[in-house]
Amino acid sequence: MNITDHIRYQDLEGGFWGILGDDGSKYLPVDGLPESFKKEGLSVEVKVEIVHMIGTVMWGQYVKVLSISSA
Amino acid sequence: MLLTGILTISAFLLIARGATKRERSPLLMATGILLLAGSAIGHFFAYSSLLPAITALTAEIGVGLFFVAGFLSRHNRPARPIFFVGSISLAVCVILLGIGRFSLSTDESHESVTLLVELGPDDSIDEIEEILEQFGAGYERAFPAITLTMDIDLSQVYIVSTTTDNELRLRRALEADVENVDHVEVNEPVGLYEPISKRSVDIDIEGVLENDPLVNRQWALQAIDAHKAHEYLKTVEPVRKAKVAIIDTGVDGGHEDIRSVFVSSPGNIDVHGHGSHCAGLAGAVTNNAIGIASLNWEGKYIEVTAYKALNDQGMGTIESIAQAVLDAVRDDADVISMSLGGKSPEAPKTIADAIRFAIRNDAVVVVSAGNSNEDARYHMPSNVEGVIVVSAVDQELRKASFSNTNTSLARPITAPGVNILSLQPGGRYIEMSGTSMSTPIVSGLVGVMRSLNPELNAEQVYNVLQETGKTLKDSRSIGRMINASSAIEAAVAMR
CATH class of the missing domain: 3.40.50.200 (Peptidase S8/S53 domain)
Incomplete structure (x- = not known):
């Protein structure tokens, strides 16, 4: 699945970086994001695969990032 | 870019053909460098990571130098230095191949996956053994402490180990076995994130009973x-x-x-x-x-x-x-x-x-x-x-x-x-x-x-x-x- 959204830092459950869409859709990379993409508001094009998981963060849809680039 | 490269190399070769023996040497060297650069760029684009690209490149350089050494030797020209460099290149290739194989085997271990398979209350694991063997899958009871009388579902759950390559087909095969298998699901991994400190919020505690300092x-x-x-x-x-x-x-x-x-x-x-x-x-x-x-x-x-x-x-x-x-x-x-x-x-x-x-x-x-x-x-x-x-x-x-x-x-x-x-x-x-x-x-x-x-x-x-x-x-x-x-x-x- 390809998505074009923004990188956002979420200050909850200890803090993490997620991908937030203008429509409110939320994607949480299970392996985190590369350091160079941990920038608040950065617009990105991401190819992801949805994974069904359980964790402590409980924010949005867990995804595996297959590729990511700046939009 | 490819076309430009081919035309340039062709031009060099044509010039070299008509050039004197003294002029031919630098032209052939320039052609060689261009070919090497083109090959390197091609390999880096062709492979998903650096290691296999360099491995393939060293193998081809080594083999190429062996051919050159053989050609020189046939014409009674000094071939030993070329042969020596070719040998080093092939040795590097073998080492990189070993590293690559080690990395691959590590990656492969990450590709193992487990399924949670729940059998029917009156079914046993033997009844699906044929399917498991077909996919080389291992198994163990997920909750050995839970007996059938304690919980009819959990006591019949098995952890079935396979690889991602086989996961889908194994899952389909198990799900198709409706006589013995009640439920199949992937035993998904879980992700966590590092904690960070937050700002403190002081409040008025005058008159409270507790002596806890925070x-x-x-x-x-x-x-x-x-x-x-x-x-x-x-x-x-x-x-x-x-x-x-x-x-x-x-x-x-x-x-x-x-x-x-x-x-x-x-x-x-x-x-x-x-x-x-x-x-x-x-x-x-x-x-x-x-x-x-x-x-x-x-x-x-x-x-x-x-x-x-x-x-x-x-x-x-x-x-x-x-x-x-x-x-x-x-x-x-x-x-x-x-x-x-x-x-x-x-x-x-x-x-x-x-x-x-x-x-x-x-x-x-x-x-x-x-x-x-x-x-x-x-x-x-x-x-x-x-x-x-x-x-x-x-x-x-x-x-x-x-x-x-x-x-x-x-x-x-x-x-x-x-x-x-x-x-x-x-x-x-x-x-x-x-x-x-x-x-x-x-x-x-x-x-x-x-x-x-x-x-x-x-x-x-x-x-x-x-x-x-x-x-x-x-x-x-x-x-x-x-x-x-x-x-x-x-x-x-x-x-």
């Missing part, structure tokens, strides 16, 4: 009437200590503020920190002149134990979470606190079965509503029947912006979940936000209620929380907020 940073105590509850708890005695099980990343059982009430368990180490934070909120020793306060007045009402469902790298499985629930039931937990979850319209069957098993065995299961600002019915395990689902409020007692709503589910309740101070491994303290924080606050209250009145069942416990809870502006979407003082007094009145 109580002035715990706004939640005032919000849930915990100070008043402490005054009451000072005057009564528990029937027995209630056991609160924290299913999480483990708990630092040696932390100064929980050590004396912590029941040693395999989960008494917490590298990540999330589980320790939850444990402190549920049962940190109160009025001990150390750290924070919880509802566990002088450590008399609650003992805390930990079940490590998630590993130190923040990864776990459906099976490990279900196993942790079953372990807590085995150890007679009164309350099972689960600050974890994931987006899913329905819970994985194995976890749902484990929670149902816990409820049948008299445990009260308290779970987080989730942090996606959506309906918790799309979040598991909050959508499992019978659990108390906890949302979060901020200091203004409004729904926390991130909190899921919970009133579409049967047992909604809410508690503070923003800037909540609690334990951090290594004797430290940290503020965190999330429904993970509001959940153990409720679990601690339920623990105190059951220590004063062990006969209370899950339904009665929830009814007390609901009836004594404070109605807030957002209660329509997140339920009432717990009132510790009123709930504890009501539990005692029901004895």
Whole structure:
């Protein structure tokens, strides 16, 4: 699945970086994001695969990032 | 680019053909360099990573130099240096190949996957052995301590190991075997994130009873009437200590503020920190002149134990979470606190079965509503029947912006979940936000209620929380907020 959204830092459950869409859709990379993409508001094009998981963060849809680039 | 390269090399060769012997040498060298550069660029584009690209390149250079050496040797020209360089190139190739194979084998180990396969009540693993052998899959019982009479579903669950290549086909084959297989699901891994420190929120604590030095940073105590509850708890005695099980990343059982009430368990180490934070909120020793306060007045009402469902790298499985629930039931937990979850319209069957098993065995299961600002019915395990689902409020007692709503589910309740101070491994303290924080606050209250009145069942416990809870502006979407003082007094009145 390809998505074009923004990188956002979420200050909850200890803090993490997620991908937030203008429509409110939320994607949480299970392996985190590369350091160079941990920038608040950065617009990105991401190819992801949805994974069904359980964790402590409980924010949005867990995804595996297959590729990511700046939009 | 390719066309330009080919034309350039062709031009060089044509010029070299008509050039004198002296002029030909640099032209041929330039052609060689161009070919080498083109080959390198081609390899780096063709391969997904650097290692296989360089390996292929060194192999081709080595073979090429061997040809050149052979050609020179045939024309009685000095060939040894070329042969020597070619040999080095091939040796480098062999070394890189070895490294590549090692990396590949490491990658392959990451590609193993496990399935949770539930057989029918009267079926045995032998009946699906043929399918398992066909895909080279191994197996073991997921919950060997659970017998058929204890739970008809969980006792028949097996962990089947395979590789990602075979996963889909094996799954289809097992699902097609409707005579023997009731359910198949992937034993998914779990992701976690590192904790960070937050700002502190000082509050006025004039006149409060507790001597815990950090109580002035715990706004939640005032919000849930915990100070008043402490005054009451000072005057009564528990029937027995209630056991609160924290299913999480483990708990630092040696932390100064929980050590004396912590029941040693395999989960008494917490590298990540999330589980320790939850444990402190549920049962940190109160009025001990150390750290924070919880509802566990002088450590008399609650003992805390930990079940490590998630590993130190923040990864776990459906099976490990279900196993942790079953372990807590085995150890007679009164309350099972689960600050974890994931987006899913329905819970994985194995976890749902484990929670149902816990409820049948008299445990009260308290779970987080989730942090996606959506309906918790799309979040598991909050959508499992019978659990108390906890949302979060901020200091203004409004729904926390991130909190899921919970009133579409049967047992909604809410508690503070923003800037909540609690334990951090290594004797430290940290503020965190999330429904993970509001959940153990409720679990601690339920623990105190059951220590004063062990006969209370899950339904009665929830009814007390609901009836004594404070109605807030957002209660329509997140339920009432717990009132510790009123709930504890009501539990005692029901004895």
